[in-house]
Amino acid sequence: MRFSGIPARWAREWIRRRQGPDRGPVTLRRGRIYILPTGLGTAFGVMLFAMLLGSLNYANNLGLALTFLLAALGLVAMQACHRNLEALIAREAGSEPPFAGQDAVFRIALANPGRTPRRDLEAGNAAQPVSVGAGGETTVALCVPTERRGCLVLDRVEIATRFPYGLFRAWAVLHPGLRCIVYPRPAREAPPPPAVPGAPGSGAVRRGQDDFAGLKDYHPGDPPRHIAWKAYARAGELLVKEFSGDAQAMPIFDLAEAPGPDLETRLAVLTRWIVDAHSRGETFGLRLPGVDLPPRPGEMQRRRCLAALAEFQAPEPVHV
Amino acid sequence: MSDRPGEFRRLAWTMGGLLAALAPHLLHLQGWVTAFVLAIAAWRLVAERRGWRLPGAFLRAVVATGVTAGVFFSYATITGLDGGTALLALMSALKLLETRAPRDHVVLIFIGWFLCLASFLYAQDIATVAWVLPTVWLLAAALLPAARTGVGGPPLAPFRTTGAMLLKAAPIALVLFLFFPRIAGSFWGAPSTERALTGLTEEMSPGDISDLTLNDVVAFRVRFDGPLPAPALRYWRGPVLTEFDGYTWSRGSPYLFRPPVLHLGAPFDYTVTLEPTGQSMLFALDMVESWSPGVAIQAWDYHLRTRQPVNSVLQYQARSHTRYVAGTELSAAVRNRNLQLPQGRNPRTLELADRMRREAPDDRAYLVAVLDMFRQQEFFYTLTPPGLDRDSIDDFLLNTRQGFCGHYASAFAAMMRAAGIPARVVGGYQGGEWNPVGGYLIVRQSHAHAWTEVWLPDSGWTRIDPTAAIAPERIERGIQPELPAADLLGGGLMQDSALWFRARMMWDNVAANWNDWVVRFDRLRQKQLLSNLGFADPDWEATAIALGVGLAIALATLFAWLAFEYRPRQPDPAAACYRRFTSRLARRGMEPDVGEAPRDYAKRVRYLRPDLGTSALAITELYLRLRYLPAPVIGDLRLLRTLVARFNP
Numbered sequence: 001m002r003f004s005g006i007p008a009r010w011a012r013e014w015i016r017r018r019q020g021p022d023r024g025p026v027t028l029r030r031g032r033i034y035i036l037p038t039g040l041g042t043a044f045g046v047m048l049f050a051m052l053l054g055s056l057n058y059a060n061n062l063g064l065a066l067t068f069l070l071a072a073l074g075l076v077a078m079q080a081c082h083r084n085l086e087a088l089i090a091r092e093a094g095s096e097p098p099f100a101g102q103d104a105v106f107r108i109a110l111a112n113p114g115r116t117p118r119r120d121l122e123a124g125n126a127a128q129p130v131s132v133g134a135g136g137e138t139t140v141a142l143c144v145p146t147e148r149r150g151c152l153v154l155d156r157v158e159i160a161t162r163f164p165y166g167l168f169r170a171w172a173v174l175h176p177g178l179r180c181i182v183y184p185r186p187a188r189e190a191p192p193p194p195a196v197p198g199a200p201g202s203g204a205v206r207r208g209q210d211d212f213a214g215l216k217d218y219h220p221g222d223p224p225r226h227i228a229w230k231a232y233a234r235a236g237e238l239l240v241k242e243f244s245g246d247a248q249a250m251p252i253f254d255l256a257e258a259p260g261p262d263l264e265t266r267l268a269v270l271t272r273w274i275v276d277a278h279s280r281g282e283t284f285g286l287r288l289p290g291v292d293l294p295p296r297p298g299e300m301q302r303r304r305c306l307a308a309l310a311e312f313q314a315p316e317p318v319h320v
Numbered sequence: 321m322s323d324r325p326g327e328f329r330r331l332a333w334t335m336g337g338l339l340a341a342l343a344p345h346l347l348h349l350q351g352w353v354t355a356f357v358l359a360i361a362a363w364r365l366v367a368e369r370r371g372w373r374l375p376g377a378f379l380r381a382v383v384a385t386g387v388t389a390g391v392f393f394s395y396a397t398i399t400g401l402d403g404g405t406a407l408l409a410l411m412s413a414l415k416l417l418e419t420r421a422p423r424d425h426v427v428l429i430f431i432g433w434f435l436c437l438a439s440f441l442y443a444q445d446i447a448t449v450a451w452v453l454p455t456v457w458l459l460a461a462a463l464l465p466a467a468r469t470g471v472g473g474p475p476l477a478p479f480r481t482t483g484a485m486l487l488k489a490a491p492i493a494l495v496l497f498l499f500f501p502r503i504a505g506s507f508w509g510a511p512s513t514e515r516a517l518t519g520l521t522e523e524m525s526p527g528d529i530s531d532l533t534l535n536d537v538v539a540f541r542v543r544f545d546g547p548l549p550a551p552a553l554r555y556w557r558g559p560v561l562t563e564f565d566g567y568t569w570s571r572g573s574p575y576l577f578r579p580p581v582l583h584l585g586a587p588f589d590y591t592v593t594l595e596p597t598g599q600s601m602l603f604a605l606d607m608v609e610s611w612s613p614g615v616a617i618q619a620w621d622y623h624l625r626t627r628q629p630v631n632s633v634l635q636y637q638a639r640s641h642t643r644y645v646a647g648t649e650l651s652a653a654v655r656n657r658n659l660q661l662p663q664g665r666n667p668r669t670l671e672l673a674d675r676m677r678r679e680a681p682d683d684r685a686y687l688v689a690v691l692d693m694f695r696q697q698e699f700f701y702t703l704t705p706p707g708l709d710r711d712s713i714d715d716f717l718l719n720t721r722q723g724f725c726g727h728y729a730s731a732f733a734a735m736m737r738a739a740g741i742p743a744r745v746v747g748g749y750q751g752g753e754w755n756p757v758g759g760y761l762i763v764r765q766s767h768a769h770a771w772t773e774v775w776l777p778d779s780g781w782t783r784i785d786p787t788a789a790i791a792p793e794r795i796e797r798g799i800q801p802e803l804p805a806a807d808l809l810g811g812g813l814m815q816d817s818a819l820w821f822r823a824r825m826m827w828d829n830v831a832a833n834w835n836d837w838v839v840r841f842d843r844l845r846q847k848q849l850l851s852n853l854g855f856a857d858p859d860w861e862a863t864a865i866a867l868g869v870g871l872a873i874a875l876a877t878l879f880a881w882l883a884f885e886y887r888p889r890q891p892d893p894a895a896a897c898y899r900r901f902t903s904r905l906a907r908r909g910m911e912p913d914v915g916e917a918p919r920d921y922a923k924r925v926r927y928l929r930p931d932l933g934t935s936a937l938a939i940t941e942l943y944l945r946l947r948y949l950p951a952p953v954i955g956d957l958r959l960l961r962t963l964v965a966r967f968n969p
Contacts, residue, residue, distance in 0.1 A: 040426055040467060047430050051437055056503060060632065061841050062440040062449060066456065069494035070433065073460060074490035079878060080485065083886050114886045135889045164481060165460070166422075166467030 009056055012156070012173075021175045025091035028159070028172045033085050035078065040169035044074060074167055081168040084161045085117050092178050093139050095154075097306070099271070100185040103143040106154050106178050111137040120163040129161075149184040149267070150315035153177060168202070181315075183306040186275050187260075187268035193277075194257050215239040223281040250295035251277065252285035252306075255312075267309050274309075278302040288312055322362040327420075328368050331464040333478065334425045335361055335457035338412055341432040343441035344451060350394055351533060353406045358385065360413040363483040376419055384414050398466050405438050425466030432459045441678030444598075444766060446831060457486055488878055498794050501863050502843045520601065520768055524726055526708045526716070535765035538595055539749060541832050543760040547590040549605065551751060552795050553642040555771065555783065556763060557606040558748035562657055564737075566665030567712045567743045569730060575620035575654065579647030579780070582610050587639045593835050595939075600625045602950055603748060603763075606783070607641035612636040621746075622646065632837045648723045648780040650742065658742035660773065666713040666734065670955045675737030683741050687774065690735050694728060701791035725750075725794075726787035742775035750795065757822065759828035784928035848875070893957060894946035901939050901964050908969045918944060926956040934967055939963050 019032055038047065046069050057062030066227045093107035112118050112132040122131040123140040132138045146152060160171035215228055218238035228239045260266035271288070277284045278299075285295035286305040291312070293305055340362060345366075346354050350619070367374065375383075387410040395403035412431045420424060436452045447580050452516030464478040469712050540556075548554075563572035573709035602624035615636040616624040626634070661670070676693075693699075698721055705722040708715040713734045716727050717855055723731075730784050736743035750769035752761035771785040788795045837845065850866055852860035891899075902921075910928055912921045921939040942960040946952050 037416070043426070045429070047433065051433070058441055058632070059502075059842070060437075060444070061497075061839055062444045062452075063437045065493065065497050065838075066437055066440065068500065069456065069486070069489060069493040070491035071486055071495065075483050075492060075875075076488045076878065079882055085883050087888070112806060115574070115889050116886050125684075162467065165463045175869065207374070287443050291380050316439065 010278075015173050016156075019173065019175065019298050021177055023177075026174055026176075028085050029091065030086060033082055033170055033172050035082050035168055035170040038162060038166055040165075041074070044138050044167050045252050048074070068114045072106075078168050080164055081170045083116075084157065084163050085121070085172055087114055087116060087142075087172050088159070088172075090159060090172075090174055092176055095178060095180040097181040097183055097303075097310075098146055099183045100146050102146060104146050104152050104180045104182060106142045106144065106180060107139050108142065108159075108174075108176075109137050109139045110159070118161075119146060119264075120161055122158075122160045122162075124157045124159075130319045133205050139318065144180075146182045146318070146319050148315065149264075150320075151167070151317035152180045152182050153313070153317050154180070154320045157237060157318045178223045181307050181310045182318075183310050184264070184267045184271045186272040187265065190272040191259060193251055193253060193273045201320055215241060220298075220300070225281055250283045250285065252295060253277075253289050255289065256287075258305040259298050267312065271306065271309055274302060274305050326465075329475070330462075331368050331419065333458075333462035333465050334528060335365065336414065337455065337462040337761050338416075338428055338432045338435075340451075340455040340458055341435040342409055342412075343455075344442070344448060345409060345435065347408055347441065348402065348718060349409060352390065352394070353409055357409050357413040362587040364416045364719040368851075371424060372419075380414060380417055383417075384411070387411075387414070387525065393753060399773065401438070401441055405435070410440070417684070422466055422468060424462070426529075429463050429466060430458050432462075436896070441631075446834055457482060460486065463573065488881060488968075491877055492874040495867070495874045497841075497869050498846070498849060499863060499867035501860060501867075502841075502846055520558055520597075520749075521599070521859070522561070522601070522747075523568055523570045524561055524730070524745060524747060524770060524875070526705075526712050526723070526727055526730065527723070536643075537765045538828070538831070539597075539765050540592050540594040541755075541760050541762055541765050541835070542605075542752065543591045543593075543827075547588070547930070548761070549588055549642050549752075552788075554608040554751050555769075555785075556749040556752075556767075557608070557623050557746060558601055558603055559623050559746075559774070561745040561747060562660075564661060564730075564734065566662040567708075567710060567826040570659070577651075578618065578620045579621070579649060581607055581609075581622065582889075583607065584645065585641050585643040587641055589637070589639050591635060591637045593840070594630060594636070596632055596634075597630045599629055600627070602626060602630070602634070602636065603635040603636045605642065606748075607642075607644040607646060608638050608640045613640040621744075623748075626793055632956075633835050635835075635840045645779060646781045647775070647924075648778075652776055653776075655742050658744055659737050659740060661734065661737050666711045668711075668718055669731075669734055670738050671712045672717065673735045676735075678740040683739070683776065686739055687736070687741070691784070691786060693791045694732075694786055699723075699728075699790050701787070701794065725785075725787040726770045726920075728790060729772045732786040733772045736772070736774055744773050746771050746773055755825045755828055755832075757825040758832050760832060762828055892947070894943055894960060896966050897957075897960050898939070901936075901943075904967060904969055905936075910969075929969065932967075935963060939967065947967055 004105060008143070015034075040138055047200055048067055051063065051070070053069040054060075078175055090110040091111070093109040095107060096105045098104045106124075108123055110118075110121060110123070110130070111134050112134060115134045117134055117136075118132045119130065121138075121140075122129045124139045124142040125144075130138045130140055141245050142154070144152060144154065144158065154176060157174045157176060158171050159174065160169055162169050215231060217240065218227060218240045222240045226240045229243050231237070231239045251273075252269050255270060258266040258269040258273075260269055274284065276287065278301075283295045283297040284301070284305070286293040288308060291308045293301070294306060295301075342357060366372070388407065391403055391406050391410065395406060397403045408431060410427055412435075415424060415428055415431070425949060433456065436456055439448060441453055442448075458843075461478040461482040464481060465816065550910065559571055561569035561571055563570045587609060590605065594602060602623055603677040604611065607622060608618070611618075611624060613632070616626050621626050624636075624638075676689055677686050680689050700722045701724060702722050703724055705724065705727065706720050708720065708727075713731050716723055717731055717735075731744050733743040747768075747770050749763050751898045752763045752773070753765045753767075754760075756760055769787070771783060771787065773781045774784050775781050785795060797866065846863065847858045850862050851867065855862040855866070898918075905911070905925060907931075910925055912918075916924075922936045924931075925936040939960065940954055942963065946956050
């Protein structure tokens with residue numbers, strides 16, 4: 001039986017009050033596992049009652065024995081359902097920031113410290129129930145649709161199971177408060193970014209990449225296509241080629257230069273520029289009122305810039 | 321249908337369980353019902369394989385109406401046990417036609433369980449249970465795929481998972497069975513339809529009993545409290561048949577008055593466990609004096625009858641005397657009824673009786689003369705006599721001269737009546753097989769018997785058994801003088817073997833105990849059990865206490881069992897050792913930080929407590945070797961244990 005409507009909200013608030021927020025890995029102890037019969041379980045109960053009445057009426061001992069066996073099976077199933085969740089350890093296992101409109105993915109790892117496999121665990125709205133082997137760990141991905149940029153907070157996750165028989169549904173509620181940044185949706189069509197001073201036209205960037213200037217140590221985030229593989233083969237040391245053109249052709253995308261009728265449109269244009277520049281392996285920077293990210297290459301820079309766009313003017317976080 | 325193979329598997333599970341639940345009912349369901357159910361099941365499986373479309377709602381409604389009408393016409397009702405079961409079976413087949421969603425599967429599984437329950441209304445013997453129990457298991461296993469849980473893994477995994485669950489459920493079910501209060505009476509009336517079961521009926525035509533004589537099925541079992549009556553006195557009295565139409569003896573309309581009986585000699589006390597007969601007759605040792613109150617009433621002919629047909633195993637106690645004088649007064653009306661013979665039938669018998677009566681000086685001499693005729697002339701006792709024509713007595717006495725108890729009783733009673741001596745036929749059982757294992761008497765259908773009662777002025781209704789005249793060994797020792805060859809083929813050699821006899825008797829003892837302790841486990845037995853458990857005067861309160869305590873014990877067992885199954889994995893011994901080491905340090909305020917590597921931790925310990933540094937580093941290195949080397953070095957673990965034991969910050 002799943003609550004819906006107002007009782008559901010009351011139940012949620014009551015559970016939130018008695019459990020409080022969760023930080024770090026959470027062991028699903030007895031006190032935080034709830035269990036109720038499902039619709040199927042209720043029907044099963046009604047059937048058992050009918051069988052009991054029938055057997056008593058006909059004074060049929062074997063009928064009674066059958067009824068009692070099925071009732072006991074229901075009891076055992078209830079215990080097994082509860083045990084199927086108990087002592088599991090849930091912890092966050094990262095999230096992937098999406099662009100607005102895409103699904104945010106929160107990952108939750110479920111570890112089973114016991115000797116019996118846990119089966120048919122449903123976490124949040126994850127499509128497929130998962131199993132966790134004895135002593136094993138399984139990661140579930142929760143997909144949350146997003147609409148606008150900003151911060152997405154996963155306030156509440158239910159880990160539930162109907163194993164075995166689906167007569168009962170046991171569930172535990174986590175309040176992990178997981179946060180995930182939602183990047184602005186990139187503009188579908190955007191004018192090319194304004195030319196970088198000293199290198200007119202977007203072609204300047206291309207040409208800059210052609211002028212080899214020297215090698216420098218590899219740092220995570222450097223574009224892989226710039227790695228000097230030959231030097232690596234010789235010396236066993238990762239080096240990155242530097243290009244003389246880069247110094248002049250490093251665009252700084254500025255909100256003030258992005259066209260568009262309103263803020264969100266201009267942020268979308270900036271997002272498009274950053275995504276495109278990154279996919280070309282360029283070095284770029286970002287300037288917003290109050291934010292100044294100097295040009296750098298690589299994935300980290302892309303994330304920093306997109307996060308700055310997402311958080312610009314601190315939009316209200318979305319709680320799910 | 322995105323999940324075709326899964327759907328087929330689900331369907332196979334559900335259908336397997338359902339057909340297994342239907343199987344015990346095939347014995348009594350009408351042929352067309354069985355055929356319909358099997359045909360639909362087969363069609364549904366093929367349709368699932370081939371991806372055929374299932375019939376629409378309209379067609380299903382038409383078929384449903386059709387089969388309901390069919391049940392109504394062939395069973396005359398749709399609510400009785402037979403009709404209801406047939407309807408349940410047919411509806412489950414129709415449900416198969418629309419089985420797609422989990423809910424449909426669940427409905428079918430529930431119907432399956434109801435069919436299991438219904439099969440217990442038909443029979444409660446061990447064989448039925450031996451079939452139904454795996455069926456219940458199978459149906460519960462089918463619930464796993466139906467509820468979309470526990471899927472995956474080997475194909476028989478649901479069966480194993482469910483088996484483990486049922487094993488855990490068994491103690492709880494046992495406690496509930498033993499201590500759940502049994503009530504007397506019923507809520508809406510037990511089924512009162514008479515059912516065709518093997519056994520004596522309240523009519524007798526030539527040849528009737530011989531069908532029974534070949535039937536080894538147990539009719540009832542008798543446990544005596546004290547000595548047994550002699551074999552020749554073991555007459556189990558059934559209904560008296562007074563009306564004769566020339567061919568068939570029947571019971572006729574009841575009399576209002578039951579003549580008093582004078583019981584003589586020592587009484588016999590005993591308990592009868594009667595197998596279901598589908599009729600109201602009970603059997604007691606002739607002549608019964610008293611019996612369990614409320615079970616039965618005594619009819620005018622001294623035989624015991626229940627108000628409802630006996631459709632499940634019935635137990636009753638009784639006290640009988642084998643010596644008695646019954647009905648010394650005979651009213652004119654009763655005398656006339658017991659002299660009645662059909663007009664114009666069996667003329668040669670009447671002639672014969674007339675002649676013999678005239679030759680005899682008195683009634684008693686005539687009676688002995690008729691018995692002597694059976695004994696001395698060429699009469700034969702056989703279980704396979706030739707058929708008789710419409711004037712059955714004429715044909716038997718003067719023509720075929722071959723028959724068994726029914727023929728002789730019928731002929732003898734007719735001869736008596738023809739000579740003006742009131743006489744009647746009594747049906748019942750004679751004899752019984754002693755079970756030395758269980759210490760009780762088994763009366764089988766093959767012990768079915770018919771004898772006569774003759775009214776004589778000084779001794780009232782007197783039992784005369786003409787079969788004793790022609791085949792005394794039948795009465796004295798219960799031996800079948802002649803059995804068809806087919807029956808001797810398998811049994812002949814085996815029956816001689818003492819081992820075989822003992823095995824048969826042991827099995828019968830199991831069946832008798834099954835009846836006593838499972839099928840007839842009623843309030844009385846429950847009280848008996850409770851007083852064995854130490855309750856001085858078991859009442860409802862004691863039952864409730866026993867139920868509560870029993871359930872608490874069973875549930876505690878279940879919790880312990882599950883706690884054992886779900887206990888945490890044994891930690892790695894090296895890890896356990898290392899944890900002792902860190903907890904000792906933690907007590908001195910040197911806890912490992914979250915995410916701190918063991919080596920860094922050891923270095924920090926050395927920095928904080930230089931005196932512990934060496935041993936801390938050694939312990940850490942040993943631990944890391946034990947944990948992370950592919951093949952542990954022999955002796956490392958012992959060394960680690962020693963070091964940790966000595967480590968005392």
